Amino acid sequence: MTDAWLPTLMTDSPEAGFELALKLSRLGVRFTQPDAAARDRLRPDYADDASALIASSQVVATNFQTVAAANNYWRS
Amino acid sequence: MTDAWLPTLMTDSPEAGFELALKLSRLGVRFTQPDAAARDRLRPDYADDASALIASSQVVATNFQTVAAANNYWRS
Amino acid sequence: MTDAWLPTLMTDSPEAGFELALKLSRLGVRFTQPDAAARDRLRPDYADDASALIASSQVVATNFQTVAAANNYWRS
Amino acid sequence: MTDAWLPTLMTDSPEAGFELALKLSRLGVRFTQPDAAARDRLRPDYADDASALIASSQVVATNFQTVAAANNYWRS
């Protein structure tokens, strides 16, 4: 990975912040299981399993808390 | 998806904030499993399974924390 | 549901705040599974299953965090 | 239950705060399953199951966050 994989938590909008939360969630998985082939083998499991899908969205929600706080909730 | 899917975290009321938390929870699922047909196949699983239903409401609770903080808890 | 289902996060006391957290938890379930008959079929599952009961109280704890912060912890 | 079941989140010490977090956790279970006999039937399950025990301590940790923040972390 290059140095540029997480340059900042600041985003221009809530949408971009939500996408950053998704990226952080994927980074957490990638660093825990660095083997891309192993991750690819698991993807069908969690993409087609309701519990895994909900658990994934819990991670996203947690990361979105962080990003939203970082951006002071994009208050105008 | 259009650009307008998450324009702001600000809402006029706690009710609207809770509905936004529900929307954020659905967005987390949608981005994790972008295939609508696959999501539709899973829906019966988590709608009729107590554990999945509770886990879903945990995601909603987490997102509501974010939205409520963003709105300074709608304090008058 | 009428407009009055979540008029405010402010409560007069910690007890009322805890009850509001319980209400928020039930709302999360209700909005995820809007079919009352389906919810009624699931109720025995999570009322008589230790894991589901603990998971439910985790949702309540998360929502109580939100309500308690909203009320500035009812500090006198 | 009498009116006095949660008069305040303020405690004199971290120990008393941790005990309050335990009480809040038990209240969450009690309100979700109000039938004391049903709770008693479940108690052996979660007292003798590692997953349930850890999940219970997650609820306690979440409630302790709330109580500790309420007390400004008992900073002197």
Added chain:
Amino acid sequence: MTDAWLPTLMTDSPEAGFELALKLSRLGVRFTQPDAAARDRLRPDYADDASALIASSQVVATNFQTVAAANNYWRS
């Protein structure tokens, strides 16, 4: 237990704070299952089970949030 089991959340360093988070996690388990023999019977379960081990570290992470906030993150 003596009165001195949780005298303060303040620690001199992040390391000591992390150790306090571990202690809080163990206290949560101990108070939920006060029978030491029962806890000893469960220990092999969660020490040799990946899910239980990860769930335990989730509790530690939650308690570390509390301790780190209490110490203002040991900012110098």
Added chain:
Amino acid sequence: MTDAWLPTLMTDSPEAGFELALKLSRLGVRFTQPDAAARDRLRPDYADDASALIASSQVVATNFQTVAAANNYWRS
């Protein structure tokens, strides 16, 4: 372990902060199961199991909340 395993929560960048969150997550596992051989036996389980992988990334997300707050979100 030497004294230097967690000298500070301050990092120069979000990337370094995310790596610290990963380190904190591994420390939580290490302190819960101090036996390195036992951890090595478990590693295949959680590296090749979707649920365990997602649960691990939940711990990382929680620790990243702590580190990000400690660093005031690396706001410039």
